[in-house]
Amino acid sequence: MSRAVPLFRMEGVSKRYGGVRALDGAELTVNAGQIHGILGENGAGKSTLIKIMSGVVEPDAGRMMLDGKEISFASPAAANDAGIVCVFQELSLIPHLSVADNIVISNPPKRFGMIDRRKQRAIAKEALARAGAADIHPQALVKDLPLSRRQMVEIAKALARKPRILILDEATSALTASDVSKVFSVLKRLREEGLALLYISHRMHEIAELADMCTVFRNGSNVASFATGTKSGNEIVEMMIGREYSNVFPAKTPPVLSEKPPVVECRHLAWTDQLRDISFSVRAGEVIGLGGLDGQGQRELLLALFGVLRGVSGQVLIEGQPVGIGSPRQAKRGEIGMALIPEDRKTEGLLLPMSVRDNLSFAALDRVSRGGIIDGTAEKSHIDEMIRLLAIKTAGTDIPAGALSGGNQQKIVIAKWLMNRPRIILLNDPTRGIDVGTKQEIYQLLRKLADEGAAIVFYSTDYDELIGCCDRVLVMYDGGIHRELAGEEITEHALIASALNVEEASVDRTRVAGA
Amino acid sequence: MSEISSSGRQRSNRQALWRRIDPAVATAFGCIVLLLLVGSIYSPNFLHLDYLLLQLKVASFLGVIATGAMLVILLGQIDLSSPWTITTGAMMACAAAAYGPVGVALAIPFGILCGVAIGIVNGIGVAYLRIPAMIVTLATNAVAQGLMVVYTGGFSPQDEATEAMRYIATGFLIPGVPNAVLVWAVVGAGAVFLLTRTTFGRAVYGIGNSERAAYLSGIDTRHILVIAFAIAGGLAAFGGVLLAGYSSKAAQSMGDVYLLPAIAAVVLGGTSILGGRGSYLGTVAGAILITLLQSILSVMQIPEAGRQVIYGVVIVIMLLLYGRAPASR
């Protein structure tokens, strides 16, 4: 590469969200005519990096330079104007508008003050052709296209903005194999045209095939940049390991072998294209972790078990008996006794404006009422017990749940389900965004519940938790269970390697575990 | 977030006391006092017990109807079918009276039952077909209207209200206290009990705040929605029965003038139009407030037109003060 000024460079860029340090002194150099791969585990700072580059969020510190000149973006539009365009993983297309409408959405061609549809179609056609998706008709409605085609429209939309730097964030995750190869040839051609491409993916083989340079992120900063092919998959995994952790975990109880059937077992669970052939079982006293990169079907699996998804095929057995769970109401009933701590405590777990009391007893109203009439005394004693058990810090049970701290809110979500005395507890990333102290209390609680005989399925985006809390971890990839790790096998290296689908990782697992 | 210290706890106790007094409810009661004072300038009668009882009686009809409207609004929904549910209740009760002694005996329950039926259709549309409440209820309103037009031939029905209907609307069980007020008191007590002491009430508030969270907590939200709409329909029809008893007969479009006042009474009483928040005390205040407003406007000889305008303006202003959606987007 020439020694000239790089196309884009960022130095010392930092960003905090509340108390969480998302990006810390990050540095990145992007050259024209290169594909630059970005790697890192969940929460390493990749998405914050992209958001800053594309003007979605503003950094707290640091500077960015384009063509050697310092720049800052007030909005995504400003970044677009400067030539930095991002293809987001979450689709930003407007479903009821046509493909052409969407491609020119931010700056449609106009004639006499009205949108020039003919010209718009021409632009869309050209952009689609450049994106290697000439088969998509510009007049088709986005909502009628399958997901993978929509992703192609996203890419075409980005190209229509004439970018100099194109950022692709997991842009291939929804694509079919044939689309992926088309996208790759398009990306390679764009590289030859002199574009700089930033490619974020969890698929290592894609990065290996495409990227000229790679940068690994960890803990919000870049740990290494190297030319592709100079490091093995295993070495890259090593670089991604090493997040700082300060959590202390309760001792794991060795699993007791028992003749009893597992509390919950699923066989060949499948749902649309997001869950495929999932079979596993959880015994009483076990904590099972769900691992893998974010969005590989872990949430859907928990929702499927809890009766929220329709058209799930396969079988669920509770203590050896096949059951059909059609709704959360059925799932929480005594004979099944399931509880789900949902993903978003603010919209799914709690009724924020309602009182702590109302929230705590909300899932267990049947237990504190007779004939539909709430027994205030019974309710109070149950609630007091829960507040004690989880050490919920609240100024009273009459204040709105929304007034509590995040950690205490999460405790209420857990407590409201414990009031039902569940045998099976599903947790969807329960420690996200809460303080360290509360996290530790939750770890202790989970182990205690397991020791008392509960079967626990625990999805976490934090690998450290999986290692510290779980007896077994199911690593998910593309909607299926990719690997199962048990006991000593659960190491950060093994988790990351299997999450990234790096095959050779298992070879020197022991060395890493010992290191 | 830091935990609450001991001095903070005292503060929060005081806050808890303040929280109990909903500012909207307090405002509504304040407005009632203000209206009475303003009214007494026009006519000293305004502070007489007889006048107040009369107003309370008139407010009872609105209060019963608003109770149903409140239940639906607490769910974050709306019932626009009340005009013709009221009329249906009134007409059907009177119609039943024409069918001999059995009809007379069953007039009131039959009227209410017709309202419940309309409410169930609303509820099914909203809960199971997921049609926006506004649209379903407008449609059932049109169907109810159509049915009544067919039934009555488009004229005011000749059937008279039964003795019992007249008695509950205009009689005096306790000397001095109009029966309508007693009826409202009973309905209100039932509503308070339902909302604060039963699992159903909790579920209503929960769904109003977040149907998603309620569903994930194992509440059969669709069931609750249908029941709530059915109750609302029944109460609207009961309101119609009372009105028919009050004026001895049912009339075409007699419910039309109650749609806005009923919703306004609920909203002015501090119930969030987005659902999930509100107390029955507020609805009581709202119903009295609206009735007094009407009374004063008529005492001041402001014509119907001016009343409509003032209504609308007052409601928009109150909504702007209390009912705004969060600014974030």
Added chain:
Amino acid sequence: MKDWKYWVAEQRGTLFAFVTFVVMFTIYVSNHPAGFTANVVQTAANKGVLLAFVAMAQALVVITAGIDLSVGMIFILTNCLASWIVVGTPLETALGIVGVLLAGLACGAVNGLIVIYGRLQPIVTTIATGAIFFGIALLLRPFPGGGVNEDLADFLTGKIWGVVPVSLLVLVAVVLLVWVPFSRSVMGRAAYATGSSEAAAYMSGMPIRRAKFLTYTLAGLLAGIGGLFLTFFTYTGEAALASGNAYTLFSIAAVVLGGVSLYGGTGSAIGAVFGALAFRAIGDLLFVFDLDPLWQPLFQGVVLLIAVSLGAFALLRVRNKLDWFT
């Protein structure tokens, strides 16, 4: 090329409304005692055009996933106003028309201001403003009466070249002058985008609030045109509550029949126009079949109920039950 297929897919709702209208109208005229004559068409057009204007107004707002329950009252208010000021010399009449249109525009703008900048729910807001508009109408016309420039009225409700109803031509002109420019403008696209997915529209930096405000305002204008025409047909102004409520209700029915989704984002005002004409034709079917006109309100109500229930079929495709609650 199969371009036309995509065009059909995009215009499906409108085409459905058009076909419904053609079928219904054919049944109507073929059973009409007078048959397919210019007079029958003229009468049907005049009745249909009134609802068509109000339905267009409703469609604009519904496209942004909003609702305007005051359109019927704006219609009545402008009717009452027109019965005062659209009289006299040609110049006075012209000024009067401008005044009426401005009044409609102002009503819509009030709705828009309160809903968008006041962040209030459109349903309750427009019920409340509807009461205000009706109150003003009643102040203007406590009793039915007033007048209108009858020469103009007769011309606009008559026929041109002996066959074509002028009211239809005016309707076409309004579609071309108001709807077509709007739908092809950036604002129009923002309105569709907002109705389809407000989050995605926001992400794309579209002028969401201005677009919504514009739709409410234009809705007021279109309802005002409707009110003006009502005056031309009746020669009087009347603050009829029942009529205002009926037009609001029918406008929603017309919009649904016209393929405009109540969840926003799809359909067009042209669809709503055909929906309105079709709804009128359906309602009038009872007459040509000699059924008791008493059944008409019920019949229209049932048509509306069925029309709004059709959307429930989309629920069958929902695989994640949490999507019910969005």
